[in-house]
Amino acid sequence: MTETRRLFLILNGKSAPREDVRSAISRVRDAGHEVAVRVTYEPGDVARFVGEALGADTRPDAIVAGGGDGTLNQVVAALLDTHGQAQAAPSGQPAVGVLPLGTANDFAVGLELSTEDPGAALTLCAEGEIRTIDAARINERVFVNLASGGTVTQITREADPRAKRLFGGAAYLIAGASHIGRLAPSNARFSAEGFSWEGEFLAMAIGNGRLAGGGVPLCPEAQLDDGLLDLTLFPQPDADHVLGLLSRLLHETEAPVEGYAKTTRFSSLTVESDAELSLNLDGEPMQAKSLKVEVLPGAVRFVTGPAPKGLVS
The missing domain is CATH 3.40.50.10330 (Probable inorganic polyphosphate/atp-NAD kinase; domain 1)
Structure with missing residues (x-):
């Protein structure tokens, strides 16, 4: 024994x-x-x-x-x-x-x-x-799996719990389609060692773990013990392709980020926005205009x- x-x-x-x-x-x-x-x-x-x-x-x-x-x-x-x-x-x-x-x-x-x-x-x-x-830590908040933000976070929050039980990840696509007319993108500046990006985005994910939103691999290459965090950014698509991107993000199971998202790995990241950014840290909500993100290796x-x-x- x-x-x-x-x-x-x-x-x-x-x-x-x-x-x-x-x-x-x-x-x-x-x-x-x-x-x-x-x-x-x-x-x-x-x-x-x-x-x-x-x-x-x-x-x-x-x-x-x-x-x-x-x-x-x-x-x-x-x-x-x-x-x-x-x-x-x-x-x-x-x-x-x-x-x-x-x-x-x-x-x-x-x-x-x-x-x-x-x-x-x-x-x-x-x-x-x-x-x-x-x-990982964002400002003074800790997470162990994944932090997501942008429109996908809003959809995840507003999806009917009953639909989630019945339809799984498809429930988020249903919620996204029902709100398609008011899916306003977020705008922010991202800066990490060797990486800089600014613009409008539909979703962002900062992963220590790989999955969020009911099994969606938002950070498919993330590893829990490599001393780094993974950033995945989904720039705002044109209006004709919003629903298609949502389908890939919220319904596909095989690397929906490939060929579209901007990605990097980092130990420290800063995010600055003129408006409040809504985040979801392991299911816990958070809002801030300025984010300081850092990995806590071997914590x-x-x-x-x-x-x-x-x-x-």
């Missing part, structure tokens, strides 16, 4: 009643691992629970985010806020695991983790390999499978 671990599961309150989640916890406990469970109820709970885990006499081996990408974001942000965001993860820092229970689970899908079997996902948190991955110890996609090592 593998060495037992102490898991501290922070479970999104929406998922607490699920029988498959309860069965997953029982399965892992029956295998000899410890699982402490905390259920979120209101804003601030995740940070408070992370503080509780770090302050325990016996720290957990892994803090598990039970929910969607937003729950994972909050766990990582709280952990980095405690340990500092400008240095590699200290050896005593608990690893982070994920029990994917959200609608999209883009981070978990990008790592090819189980999203259909909570028992398998939680077992992996108890028995999987721990690797060091990067995180998080993360539980992964044996050969996860999206990692160099």
Whole structure:
């Protein structure tokens, strides 16, 4: 048997009643691992629970985010806020695991983790390999997967949740088509080492991970442990090609950026705009006119499978 671990599961309150989640916890406990469970109820709970885990006499081996990408974001942000965001993860820092229970689970899908079997996902948190991955920061906000902005962010936010459940990525295309008459482009100036661009764009993505919006590979070449972030920019097309681009962005599964987007890799990026830019950081909203983006190399110890996609090592 593998060495037992102490898991501290922070479970999104929406998922607490699920029988498959309860069965997953029982399965892992029956295998000899410890699982402490905390259920979120209101804003601030995740940070408070992370503080509780770090302050325990016996720290957990892994803090598990039970929910969607937003729950994972909050766990990582709280952990980095405690340990500092400008240095590699200290050896005593608990690893982070994920029990994917959200609608999209883009981070978990990008790592090819189980999203259909909570028992398998939680077992992996108890028995999987721990690797060091990067995180990222925009101004004072942390993300671990991907930050997106522009019209696509607006569509993602406004898509009917019921349609997302029924149609998946096609729901975003439906939302885009219904708003085609008012899809105003954003305008900004981007500057990184060896890269400069200014103009109108339909969408932008800054990726530590590869996927967003329900499995769309906005940053298809991004790697979680290379010490860099990927920028993908979609310049504003002419009016006759807007819907076609939206279809590629929101519905295709194979590298929709190829041949159209402007891309670069960077460790530090500045974005300046005369108007507020709306962003989505791992499912969490943000607005700002000026963005300072930087990678946080090796900031998080993360539980992964044996050969996860999206990692160099």
